Amino acid sequence: MKPRNIILLLLLPGLAVFLGWRFVRPMNIFVVDDRFAWPVDTTQTPAVLGRLRATDCAACHQSFYEEWRTTIHSQAWTDPYFQTDWQFDDAQHICRLCHTPLDRQQPHKVLGYRDRDKWDPILEDNPDFDPELQHEGVTCAACHYRDGKIVGVLGDTDAPHPVKKLEDPNQVCVRCHIVGGDRWDTFFRFPPCGTVAEIESTLAAVPDKRDLEYLVTLTGKKGAGSDSGADEPFDVTGPEAITVGKSGEVTASNTRVLGCVQCHMPLARRPLVEGGVVRDTRQHLWRGGHDPEMVKKALTVEFVEIERPEQESRMFQLTLTNTGAAHYVPTGTPDRYLTVHLRLLDEQGGVLDEQSYSIKRTVLWRPFIIDLRDTRLPRWQPRRYELEVPGDGGAVKVEAEIRYHLLAESRRKRIGYENRTPINYAVFHKQIPLQAGIEEAANE
Ligand code: HEC
Ligand code: HEC
Ligand code: HEC
Numbered sequence: 001m002k003p004r005n006i007i008l009l010l011l012l013p014g015l016a017v018f019l020g021w022r023f024v025r026p027m028n029i030f031v032v033d034d035r036f037a038w039p040v041d042t043t044q045t046p047a048v049l050g051r052l053r054a055t056d057c058a059a060c061h062q063s064f065y066e067e068w069r070t071t072i073h074s075q076a077w078t079d080p081y082f083q084t085d086w087q088f089d090d091a092q093h094i095c096r097l098c099h100t101p102l103d104r105q106q107p108h109k110v111l112g113y114r115d116r117d118k119w120d121p122i123l124e125d126n127p128d129f130d131p132e133l134q135h136e137g138v139t140c141a142a143c144h145y146r147d148g149k150i151v152g153v154l155g156d157t158d159a160p161h162p163v164k165k166l167e168d169p170n171q172v173c174v175r176c177h178i179v180g181g182d183r184w185d186t187f188f189r190f191p192p193c194g195t196v197a198e199i200e201s202t203l204a205a206v207p208d209k210r211d212l213e214y215l216v217t218l219t220g221k222k223g224a225g226s227d228s229g230a231d232e233p234f235d236v237t238g239p240e241a242i243t244v245g246k247s248g249e250v251t252a253s254n255t256r257v258l259g260c261v262q263c264h265m266p267l268a269r270r271p272l273v274e275g276g277v278v279r280d281t282r283q284h285l286w287r288g289g290h291d292p293e294m295v296k297k298a299l300t301v302e303f304v305e306i307e308r309p310e311q312e313s314r315m316f317q318l319t320l321t322n323t324g325a326a327h328y329v330p331t332g333t334p335d336r337y338l339t340v341h342l343r344l345l346d347e348q349g350g351v352l353d354e355q356s357y358s359i360k361r362t363v364l365w366r367p368f369i370i371d372l373r374d375t376r377l378p379r380w381q382p383r384r385y386e387l388e389v390p391g392d393g394g395a396v397k398v399e400a401e402i403r404y405h406l407l408a409e410s411r412r413k414r415i416g417y418e419n420r421t422p423i424n425y426a427v428f429h430k431q432i433p434l435q436a437g438i439e440e441a442a443n444e
């Protein structure tokens with residue numbers, strides 16, 4: 001046997017063991033960044049804030065509380081999909097750091113980490129653990145409490161609690177909505193939850209006129225009672241405007257271009273407390289994938305016949321554009337996806353033929369984490385699908401449907417999530433009759 005072959009024979013088992021291990025090892029899909037590696041320290045809480053529960057804030061800020069209660073942030077812990085997924089994935093402590101970020105929301109204190117990747121925390125029982133606060137998930141204090149103070153953007157209120165002024169409200173969001181994946185064994189194009197990187201890449205790659213106008217509105221206009229009116233409009237072409245540091249830390253100057261708050265917290269004029277001064281405030285709504293109306297806002301859809309004289313068959317075209325979201329659609333967890341369905345229908349509404357497409361991010365998880373394909377919708381880039389109707393097929397109608405999926409049915413089954421609310425729903429539905437003369441379509 002040649003020496004080269006002997007070396008190969010010796011190496012192969014090693015490689016097999018290595019790959020085998022890659023297939024069974026715990027799959028830590030993201031990097032535990034210092035940004036969220038430690039629970040928020042609440043030891044200096046002033047007495048006026050009580051036990052820091054949302055209900056304590058509600059005693060004065062009732063309307064904000066009522067809004068927050070309707071959101072997924074308030075369910076970030078109790079959300080049955082989160083709970084099932086978390087338990088399926090060995091109930092790791094790491095997940096608590098964003099879904100319940102305050103120290104008192106966690107049954108254990110984090111004393112340190114055994115490993116460099118920070119997936120193996122050294123834990124100790126937490127005598128201050130408050131199970132009720134834990135159930136509030138991303139509660140008021142998760143965003144508003146820092147070092148004994150309440151952070152806010154107004155800075156000139158008459159608050160009974162200490163207040164620290166934030167330069168830009170989007171700074172709040174990036175603590176949890178950036179999850180990096182920059183590690184030797186991961187080959188992500190975008191980090192695992194890539195919302196921020198998607199916005200940056202869109203702004204960098206497509207210097208669209210509409211983006212420039214939009215950036216001026218984000219950075220130049222006075223909004224939410226903040227002092228942003230004094231700022232210079234942003235130069236999107238400047239590298240400093242659109243980069244994230246290697247650690248994932250985003251600085252105040254560039255969180256402004258992200259616009260999270262502008263789109264996810266609509267403006268409202270109202271007092272902060274009953275009988276208080278009326279101010280520009282932001283509604284605490286954060287609608288996203290759980291809300292069909294919000295997803296519809298992201299999309300501009302057109303389904304029409306294309307004129308094709310001198311052709312036997314007819315052609316219909318669906319054009320789908322993300323005009324409403326600065327990030328990709330869908331964004332966030334790679335669970336989310338859209339499906340497009342084009343159908344030929346018979347007299348009874350039966351399906352004669354159907355074409356289906358997925359708009360999703362496909363990640364290979366094992367043995368290495370690699371972004372395989374990404375067909376999601378960057379902002380402003382139209383996506384077209386065609387449906388040909390043969391002359392003699394017996395079809396009387398064509399139909400287009402777009403559905404949003406929170407997660408795939410296969411994943412739901414695999415982790416044993418018994419959903420009580422639908423995991424997918426229609427965001428667009430239109431039928432066009434084929435007979436000449438019938439113009440009006442039955443639209444949703
Ligand atoms: C005892 C009543 C009271 C409680 C309890 C209270 N607040 Fe306030 N808060 C106020 C008042 C009053 C203001 C100022 C209103 C004004 O001047 O318009 C204020 C202002 C604020 C502001 C605006 C600060 C700024 O500069 O932007 C935020 C944010 C805020 N509170 C959040 C909270 C949160 C979160 C909690 C619970 C952890 C809380 N508050 C508990 C009364 C209260
Ligand atoms: C403390 C961590 C944390 C912070 C800070 C935070 N979020 Fe979230 N956010 C979450 C988690 C966790 C979820 C998912 C909860 C779930 O579905 O179980 C979420 C979900 C969302 C959703 C999705 C709603 C849906 O229907 O799926 C939107 C939109 C959102 N956040 C926007 C924001 C914005 C805007 C900010 C900044 C003002 C922000 N978040 C700050 C943790 C955070
Ligand atoms: C996901 C993060 C997040 C959570 C959770 C959250 N807030 Fe806020 N809140 C913000 C941001 C960001 C602003 C600043 C909005 C702006 O630009 O004016 C804000 C502003 C405020 C203000 C000042 C008025 C305004 O709109 O600027 C009050 C009062 C307030 N929040 C109270 C609460 C209370 C009470 C709760 C819990 C019931 C809560 N917030 C939960 C992010 C959050």
Ligand code: HEC
Pocket residue numbers: 173177195196199258259260261263264287288289290294295297298324325326327328329330331332333336
């Ligand atoms: C120009 C408006 C706009 C801006 C800016 C924007 N979003 Fe969105 N976002 C939307 C719309 C519309 C949707 C609904 C479509 C969808 O779910 O993809 C959405 C959806 C989401 C979701 C839901 C994803 C899910 O899994 O359900 C999250 C999370 C989110 N945005 C976070 C953010 C964060 C964080 C920022 C800032 C870094 C941000 N968005 C900036 C408009 C915007």
Ligand code: HEC
Pocket residue numbers: 036072079081082085086089092094095096097098099175176177178179193331332333406
């Ligand atoms: C860095 C903060 C962070 C950490 C750590 C984190 N999450 Fe999340 N998680 C989020 C945010 C933000 C969202 C919502 C945005 C989105 O849709 O991507 C979310 C959404 C989810 C959802 C979707 C829930 C829904 O509403 O459909 C599941 C499930 C989930 N996380 C599970 C986990 C598990 C399990 C872990 C631990 C392995 C974990 N998360 C760790 C921030 C985090």
